[in-house]
Amino acid sequence: MSRRPLIAANWKMHKTCQEAKTFMAELLPKIADLKDVDVLICPPFTLISTVDMGRDGSKVLLGAQNMHHESKGAFTGEVAPMMLRDLKCEFVILGHSERRWVFGETDDMINKKMHAAFANGLIPVLCVGEKLEEREKNLTDQVILNQLEKNLAGISESFVSGIVIAYEPVWAIGTGKNATTKDAKDAIALIREYLHSKYGQEISEKVRILYGGSVKPENVKTYMDQDGIDGALVGGASLEADSFAKLTRF
Numbered sequence: 001m002s003r004r005p006l007i008a009a010n011w012k013m014h015k016t017c018q019e020a021k022t023f024m025a026e027l028l029p030k031i032a033d034l035k036d037v038d039v040l041i042c043p044p045f046t047l048i049s050t051v052d053m054g055r056d057g058s059k060v061l062l063g064a065q066n067m068h069h070e071s072k073g074a075f076t077g078e079v080a081p082m083m084l085r086d087l088k089c090e091f092v093i094l095g096h097s098e099r100r101w102v103f104g105e106t107d108d109m110i111n112k113k114m115h116a117a118f119a120n121g122l123i124p125v126l127c128v129g130e131k132l133e134e135r136e137k138n139l140t141d142q143v144i145l146n147q148l149e150k151n152l153a154g155i156s157e158s159f160v161s162g163i164v165i166a167y168e169p170v171w172a173i174g175t176g177k178n179a180t181t182k183d184a185k186d187a188i189a190l191i192r193e194y195l196h197s198k199y200g201q202e203i204s205e206k207v208r209i210l211y212g213g214s215v216k217p218e219n220v221k222t223y224m225d226q227d228g229i230d231g232a233l234v235g236g237a238s239l240e241a242d243s244f245a246k247l248t249r250f
């Protein structure tokens with residue numbers, strides 16, 4: 001089964017409104033002729049509307065980097081799923097390693113957010129991946145499987161087929177130390193095998209699985225050439241329109 005490649009930008013905590021506007025104005029002409037690749041931008045909350053307006057009728061997809069699982073209430077500083085829908089987000093990154101390891105999000109919290117994404121019609125980009133010490137102790141597979149099991153608990157099969165999963169080894173994020181194509185391919189094959197054993201072949205073949213961690217224009221092709229890798233989730237190299245546009249031409 002062929003899955004549409006997806007190149008996703010995670011801007012993290014970067015850019016002002018003006019910078020986001022300029023980025024979009026520069027990006028659109030550079031990707032206007034793209035046909036067979038989905039392009040997703042996940043800006044900070046403050047720039048979601050700016051990026052939405054900057055899409056200007058193009059096929060660029062829009063996502064957030066996080067959300068709360070509750071639909072409303074006394075949760076100072078949080079953003080609800082419906083608020084993201086209201087701003088035209090189609091996607092939301094959940095379980096990014098910075099959420100897990102800098103802000104203390106647990107697998108249980110991420111699972112609640114997955115359920116909230118389902119309930120609100122948002123497509124999650126669920127991030128999983130091991131830390132360096134876990135890799136060194138040969139715990140990579142165990143860590144990934146444990147995250148999948150807990151983060152996907154109770155999620156309906158029909159929803160799983162439409163989600164995106166990103167394998168992002170924590171040690172490769174923002175460090176310039178990208179995973180070897182073999183490591184990325186093996187981890188992604190493990191994720192797909194897990195989906196197969198849990199939800200069957202049809203669903204497992206529909207889920208797009210991305211690699212993330214120091215992806216750049218110079219190395220994106222080596223990942224995209226691997227069987228089973230359906231795209232990339234990109235931080236640093238997604239911040240400049242020129243570099244991000246190059247990432248879509250793998």
Ligand code: PGA
Pocket residue numbers: 010168172173174175176212213214215233234235236237
């Ligand atoms: P990076 O970040 O491309 O800067 O390594 C990737 C990510 O955190 O999604």
